[in-house]
Amino acid sequence: MNRVTSRSRPAVHVARWCTAFERACRVRGLRRTPQRLAVYRALAEDVSHPTADAVLSRVRETMPGVPPASVYRILDSLEREGLIRRVGTTDGIARYDANLTRHQHVVCRRCGRMTDLQVPALASVRVAPRTIPGFVVEELDVRILGRCVRCASGRSRRGRGRTHVVNE
Amino acid sequence: MNRVTSRSRPAVHVARWCTAFERACRVRGLRRTPQRLAVYRALAEDVSHPTADAVLSRVRETMPGVPPASVYRILDSLEREGLIRRVGTTDGIARYDANLTRHQHVVCRRCGRMTDLQVPALASVRVAPRTIPGFVVEELDVRILGRCVRCASGRSRRGRGRTHVVNE
DNA sequence: GTCAGTGCAAATAATTTGCAGTCTT
DNA sequence: AAGACTGCAAATTATTTGCACTGAC
Secondary structure, three states: OOOOOOOEOOHHHHHHHHHHHHHHHHHHOOOOOHHHHHHHHHHHHEOOOOEHHHHHHHHHHHOOOOOHHHHHHHHHHHHHOOOOEEEOEOOOOOEEEOOOOOOEEEEEOOOOOEEEEOOHHHHOOOOOOOOOOOEEEEEEEEEEEEEEHHHHHOOOOOOOOOOOOOOO | OOOOOOOEOOHHHHHHHHHHHHHHHHHHOOOOOHHHHHHHHHHHHEOOOOEHHHHHHHHHHHOOOOOHHHHHHHHHHHHHOOOOEEEOEOOOOOEEEOOOOOOEEEEEOOOOOEEEEOOHHHHOOOOOOOOOOOEEEEEEEEEEEEEEHHHHHOOOOOOOOOOOOOOO
């Protein structure tokens, strides 16, 4: 018990981000409601790329009774304004990230755990604005898929692994 | 009307893939049911990275009455066996791809349209197996996010664009 | 004071599950 | 024949919406 994982971002960072966040809200004309601040803070504190539901739980620790709809709406609005990001997932459940700096995600296919990483080889990769005709590039979302140690050992069914049929 | 978009993969490819698919099923001990073949074919024909629901519709064109559950289950099993892929999405809806070759996806944030692309700069990027301690890298999922021409022109709300608060 | 934003409850997706029957191997 | 797989219906989970009210600006 007493999990090792540091699921929380350092308080100093969080504090700085929250300040920047409030400023950004003002700039964009988003109102500074307690709920909005609580949702942002909950997300900023959590490095695990939580689902909306997980954010809800966290928010409720300090604001019991907040309805899911509020959290969904807030996450939506913050994402629309570019104050947080939705991260790519394959399991059909949206996950969020308050970290807007360029970084990649390492995702375990089995347990879904998602952690931040900076792959040097990818740090420099840019997709020049004109590379893709008829498309305005805004951002790159890179996910490194595989299995974490905990899950790599666990056997699944018939000979798994890199067994891909490569066609074409 | 009469949309230009070639939403179908060339019949030659599809045929070849289907053959390889049946072989792969045999190898892995997956039963060769009409439903399974139909689902795979539907996905192979469709280059738009359809949702499970879209696959269902397509399958029903030739097999009316197939229940959603079957399609979901089949897509699941094929993904587990590495015969198709789930692609990363941010909207919380799973999408699938029968193309297992290394390629990237260009995704419009607004309309969600997703098209294949091969970015030269990314073709060579590998994440060496030992790069990430305690993690077995299996695959890289790269998404290029932005807006397609159709959506780039459409105005949204207050000054959008690259307006990100870059913290940390 | 105004209207963006909230709370609540109900609606709509999206996906999964249980179980009995069927068809592939 | 055995059990993997399907069909159907119901259950769950994820997310959205309508509407009246409230609080931030």
